[in-house]
Amino acid sequence: MISAIVTAAGKNRRMREDFKARGMEVIHKLLIDFQGMPIILKTIQNTLNTDVMECIVVLGHFSDEITVIIDEFDDDRVRVTVNPEVHVELSESLLNGVSKSKSDYCLCVAADQPTVSAETLENIIEGVFNSPEPENTVSILARGKTGYLDSAKGLGMPFACHKNLLKKYLVGKEDNLNPILREMVKDGVILYGVPARDDLELININKYDDYLKIVKGN
Structure with a gap:
């Protein structure tokens, strides 16, 4: 079984x-x-269209207005958790979600990645379970080279791995994801890059131009 962690705790600064x-x-x-x-x-819909057994949405900044929208989503698998402190890094939001998960494995997705299809998310999940060492593998959306990787350069969400890996590398960290991935690779964690279906899946919506790209692309 696998749980989904959707992080939605950011400041929204650049878009504002x-x-x-x-x-x-x-x-x-x-x-x-x-x-x-x-x-x-x-x-959230794309995430739930995979084999996840639950979807934990981690909120921080603007949690009240986002919760109102999530409450409209009629699916018992969706749960919300709010960071005790809003001024935290992604690593801390991920750890909050992981600590609430019921499965041994977690699929971690950024809420501003609506173009990542359920098919690609499912391929990321399969990348872990098909690994010769699933408990020591991070399967991640590739941005360039695919398959087994020797570098985490440029990589981020979404990804999937065993919960124990996340607890080991996230506890005590106040950082973005990439430096943590680099530390994992240095320590011998297997990194497996899953190809994107198209370039739109690689867009994180940080600015309005990013939003216009995904709208035009669809």
């Missing part, structure tokens, strides 16, 4: 600045419409 610079109403990026639903719900 973009909206202000364009003279537009400021909206949280995760609440912008994409394919008929808010971005965060599209990400």
Whole structure:
């Protein structure tokens, strides 16, 4: 079994600045419409269309307004947890979600990745379970070379691995994901890169131009 962790705890700083610079109403990026639903719900929907047995959404900044939207999603597998402190790094949000998960394995997805298909997420999951050492493997969306990798350069979410790996490398860390992945590789953790279906799957929505790219691409 595998649990999904969807991180949605960020400040939304760059998108807020973009909206202000364009003279537009400021909206949280995760609440912008994409394919008929808010971005965060599209990400959750794609995640739930895999074999995950639960989906834990980790909130921080703007948790009240995001929770209202998530409550509209009718699926008992979705649970929300809020970081005790809002000013934390991604590693701390991930650890919060992992600590609440019921499965030995976790699929970790950023809420601003609505273009990553359920098919690709399922391939990431399979990358762990098909590994000769599943408990020592991180299967991750590749950004360039695919298959077994010797470097974590440029890599981030989404990824899947055993919960014990996350607990080992996230506890006590206040950092983004990439430095932690680099430490894992240095220690001999297997890194397996799963190919994206298309370039749209590689877009994280940080600025309004990123949003326009995924809208035009679909």
